[in-house]
Amino acid sequence: MTITLVLVIAMAVLFSCGVYLLLERSLTRMLLGFLLLGNSLNLLLLIMSGAAGKPPIGGSSEGITDPLPQAFALTAIVITFAVSAFLLALIHRSWKLSRADEVEVDEADAAIGRDREDDPADDDPEIDTDPEAAQNEEATR
Template identity: 60%
Template sequence: MTGDDMIDMSPSLVLVVAIGALFISGVYLLLERSLTRVLVGFILIGNGVNLLFLVAGGAAGGPPIVGTTASEDMSDPLPQAMVLTAIVITLALTAFVLAMAYRSWQLHGHDEVQDDLEDRRIVRLAAKNAPSFNDLDAQEDTESIDEQAAEARDETGRDDA
């Protein structure tokens, strides 16, 4: 095989930049509190993974059917199968997060995820620079969990209680 006969296996710079942009924007949206933005982040990362599989699969070739295409001219069917699987997984995850966002909207009127009471307690301990190795659950707490819940600040600024 001479240098003229070799297939160019380097991916297009535009595709690499598009994959990077999809991953960066998807991860940014995953870190938001709104389930709708998290859903869009999942979809963007799923599309980035699909594009990454196709770029990693190499150059396009003939159909991978024995007898119709020479073995050196066949395309690799594995990336196509992986993309199909990734599409199904992304669809299932999208349906799940969409159902969670809809249920949150029904119950609270918004789809933002709130801090957990245990998370708030850990933040208070970290602010006091208290050691985290003490078993605080074994100690008696002066206020009940209902009193702690009443003190919890609603991130959305609404009074739905």
């Protein structure tokens, strides 16, 4: 196995574990999932940057490494750090208020979701709910 294949497999494992943890109800697991997704993104940028070459600052321009993926990786690291700090603050506040880090099911949101499943006209504005108007439209054609 080559180094690139190992990095692709590691990136895929980190990404799948991150998505799995993001779908949990625990805020702490969501934070860990977000961190895993950030690390998988950095690995993806490393993989996409290509083979290693000479540094971009120096003598000749032959065989230099493109610095743009490295700049993207640094930007992704900073954004991941900032969002994880924000999520950590939310988790801490939730723990202080309710002594739980689980996301609760909101009954009002669940009722709205059930109502939308029963009435397909809410999802598609093209559907006409008045049967007489539909018959009149067919008669005019």
